[in-house]
Amino acid sequence: MKILNEIKFTFPADGRNESLARTVVSAFSAQLDPSAAEIGEIKTAVSEAVTNCIVHAYRGTSGKVEITVRALEGNILYIKIHDSGCGIPDIEQAMEPLYTSAPEEERAGLGFAVMESFMDKVTVRSIVGKGTTVTMKRKILSAQNDT
Template sequence: MSVINKFSLTFSAQSCNESFARMVVASFVAYLDPTLEELEDLKTVVSEAVTNCIIHAYDSDPTKEILMNGIAEDGKITIEIIDHGAGIEDTELARTPLFTTKPDEERSGMGFTIMENFMDHFEVSSTLGGGTRITMMKRIASKKALFN
């Protein structure tokens, strides 16, 4: 029987909460004893996803909210970042390296590429005007995670 640990958190779409979201995920996964690289990968992808919500989904409107869910089970952590913002017209195009809808704001267009490359599983679903859900999974390779 596997042990499931989970959390759900809603926070304001403000840039100051990007670091908060990173720390929540780092604290949540700590009991799995991740490597420094695994921990940094998780913090980076959360940062990218939350920043996308703030900048692209909500156009920096701090009155909007972001939902972040986490599930740890069988040595894997799954993170969902959900917004109810603008949505993405073409998710395949948005996943193309260097593509950005905000070139005037010096956006690199690498957020989805980073998320996809740092995680073992990455998926994005979106509806124009209805928001976006990012689901990402990473296996934690520690012995503790394998035997919990």
């Protein structure tokens, strides 16, 4: 699919940057004319993915999160969130709703479930010890649907 526009940004996996990351993606998505509901859902999905990098990938350590955002032909928003953290040994289990490896931090185990319900397509690739890449796609319908 043809890439119409693209940005990349990298930031330390620090909780303070959760808000920054979703705000940047939401600002980029404005060119696709999303509705307020679509913006809210995109921000939530990004927030979940970035939180996973901080809470899980770099647990107790530090590292960088790299985000690529693209506007694709057909008014599709593409988001890739990459970390070089610990990796996920069992992706299927990690994506199971309510499964969490961090209950003591009050994680609900819903990160991937939220991403999957708010985006059209979510793909997770992970290598233990190397890192994880989450890619998400969402066709932006139009702000005209806003009520």
